[in-house]
Each structure stands twice: as C-alpha cells, then as structure tokens.
Amino acid sequence: MIRATTPPASTPDKDEVYQRAAILKSWGLKVDFGEHIFRKQAFLAGTDDERLADFNAALRDPTVRAIFATRGGKGSYRIADRLDFEAARKDPKFVIGFSDITMLHLSLQKHCGLVCIHGALMADEDGTVGEVNREALRRALMVPEPVTVASRPDEPTSALTTGGTVEGTLIGGNLDMVSTAAGWALPDLKGAILLLEAVNMHIGQVDRQLTMLRKAGHLDGVTGIALGQFTGVDLDRRFSIIDLLREHLDRLAVPVLGGLPLGHGRQPLSIPVGEDAILDTSSKTLTVGL
Structure with a gap:
C-alpha cells in the first residue's frame, strides 16, 4: 500500500x-x-x-x-x-x-x-x-533493476561535465536542503556521489551555500558530483550560475556529471537516493542500484 x-x-x-x-x-x-x-x-x-x-x-x-x-x-x-x-x-x-x-x-x-x-x-x-x-x-x-539516468545536452548544467568514472552512495537532492541540513541532518558525504539541484535561487544564495558546505568541510571526501536541473536562475548574466558552479566544483577535483533531468525543470525523472551508484562521464550516465 x-x-x-x-x-x-x-x-x-x-x-x-x-x-x-x-x-x-x-x-x-x-x-x-x-x-x-x-x-x-x-x-x-x-x-x-x-x-x-x-x-x-x-x-x-x-x-x-x-x-x-x-x-x-x-x-x-x-x-x-x-x-x-x-x-x-x-x-x-x-x-x-x-x-x-x-x-x-x-x-x-x-x-x-x-x-x-x-x-x-x-x-x-x-x-x-x-x-x-x-x-x-x-x-x-x-522494478527491481538498476535505474539509469542519462545527461541531456539541452540542460544548462551539461556544460559542467568533466571526465572520470566513480562509484559511491548517491546522496543529496535540493541544494537548499543539503545546506540547511549541514551540521545536524546531513549524512557523512565521504565516499558519496553528491546530487544537487536547485530552483528559484539567486546566484548569491547558491554561492553562500556552496561556500559554507565547502569551507565547513562537508564536501571533503565526496567522490563525484551529479548535477540536476538549476531552474529559475539567471543564465544570461556575464557571470552566470554555470560559471559559479564551475568555480566551486573545480576546487573539489572530482568527476562532475551535469545535465541530469532531476529537479524542478522540464520532464524531470525519478531516481533512488541512499543507494550505491556509478557516475560515468564517458557515457554521461548515472546508474543507481548496483
């Protein structure tokens, strides 16, 4: 039921x-x-x-x-x-x-x-x-089978995809909630693939939240970043949300897979979280439930 x-x-x-x-x-x-x-x-x-x-x-x-x-x-x-x-x-x-x-x-x-x-x-x-x-x-x-979500090239965060393949437990979701959970409800992210998506946030809000997560050590040991849909944000300014995300994520030096249709955007999909996953930037896929 x-x-x-x-x-x-x-x-x-x-x-x-x-x-x-x-x-x-x-x-x-x-x-x-x-x-x-x-x-x-x-x-x-x-x-x-x-x-x-x-x-x-x-x-x-x-x-x-x-x-x-x-x-x-x-x-x-x-x-x-x-x-x-x-x-x-x-x-x-x-x-x-x-x-x-x-x-x-x-x-x-x-x-x-x-x-x-x-x-x-x-x-x-x-x-x-x-x-x-x-x-x-x-x-x-x-369906008791692995769930695979492929990056969509028309999603703006697809521009942030780097190289590499990593395994880890997929944890995360909405960036605002990940940052709100820090220090009391956020699981240990060491060895995890961190999923992030956001909606209706100013670039300064995203900057503050990522800065806090990074400088407080919450992102230490993350093996990879899975980027979903960042909707309702300014993509047209000279320094856009994509530029900001790249600046923060480059400092982590881990594989990043962007363009995942997860979040508040067009035709979002569903995916298990809290389960083992593979992030593969060559095939541009995130597979959960190994």
Whole structure:
C-alpha cells in the first residue's frame, strides 16, 4: 500500500493529489491518505505535530510499503529530527519526494541508511503528468533493476561535465536542503556521489551555500558530483550560475556529471537516493542500484 501523507511541508492542491493517486492505482497499487492531508496553517500543511504524526504513522504501519509526500514547499526541516528512525530501521520503505522533502531523505539516511526516491509525479505545462515522468517513477518504485539516468545536452548544467568514472552512495537532492541540513541532518558525504539541484535561487544564495558546505568541510571526501536541473536562475548574466558552479566544483577535483533531468525543470525523472551508484562521464550516465 502507498500512503499519501499529510505533506511534511506545504499544503497540496486537492485535485492534483487525487489525479496522482489515480495514476498510482492504475499501476495496481492501493492508496490511502494521511489523517491531516489537506490541513493548512500559514505556509504549512498543518501544525508540526500533525504533519509529524501522519508521517510517523506511515513509518510504523506494516501495511504501508511506500510513503508519498504529496508536496514539497517549506517545512520538512522543522520535523526532520523527530522522525521515528527506529520504525524506519525495523521496516524500511521508500519515501518519495524531492525539493523540500530532500531534508527527510537526508535525515533518514543519516540515522538509518534508508533508501528513498528523489522524484514525483510532475505535471507538464498542460497540467497532465507525462508518460516519461510516470514511467521513471514507476520503474524506480516497482522494478527491481538498476535505474539509469542519462545527461541531456539541452540542460544548462551539461556544460559542467568533466571526465572520470566513480562509484559511491548517491546522496543529496535540493541544494537548499543539503545546506540547511549541514551540521545536524546531513549524512557523512565521504565516499558519496553528491546530487544537487536547485530552483528559484539567486546566484548569491547558491554561492553562500556552496561556500559554507565547502569551507565547513562537508564536501571533503565526496567522490563525484551529479548535477540536476538549476531552474529559475539567471543564465544570461556575464557571470552566470554555470560559471559559479564551475568555480566551486573545480576546487573539489572530482568527476562532475551535469545535465541530469532531476529537479524542478522540464520532464524531470525519478531516481533512488541512499543507494550505491556509478557516475560515468564517458557515457554521461548515472546508474543507481548496483
């Protein structure tokens, strides 16, 4: 059974939730909903205790095999240290989401090594969930085979691809959440391939976050960088986000694979995180689940 929980962050649109539930049911999955799924309090989907209660109830329920966060937004960081890690260790299950939900993925990986899925059923411009996006999530969730995501040359971060092939546990997701987690919910990144994507950030924000992560030593020992979609950022200025990323990542001296369709951009895909992976810049692929 899939449990669509009260969003650990912001309130979802009701029609969108039911549309996505119908897609999951078409795969033969049983779907139910958290008790407080459509609650709203300011910018949050209910109080911290309500959101936490729904999420922990799903972690503790043996009939639930995957937990679907119905929206990102803001607020997962407020409860990420209060998850029932013991229940997650005893009965591992996928937690599906991205953006703000990266915070929950990081905390669950730090405390109990849980494999999660970075992704969602994302609507295209016409409001429908495209087949490419659907199939990527279905395979990541239901097919017991490695998941491979190829770089797209039309994604701006593809220009940052370097050379080399590395192995490591894939950790990360949304840059804002990776930096927010530093010092309390961020797993040790030594030996890891770090996945980064971002949305609606000024170049100065990206610079501050990468500077902090690098100078505080959080990026020491990272084996490679997997770059997803950086959307809603300024690509046209003389010193663009691509220039800034290159400046920071060159200092790490590790292989970088850019152009991955992971994040908030066009036709994003889904991929497991917290699992062993190979980053291969010659084939321009990231493969997870060795």
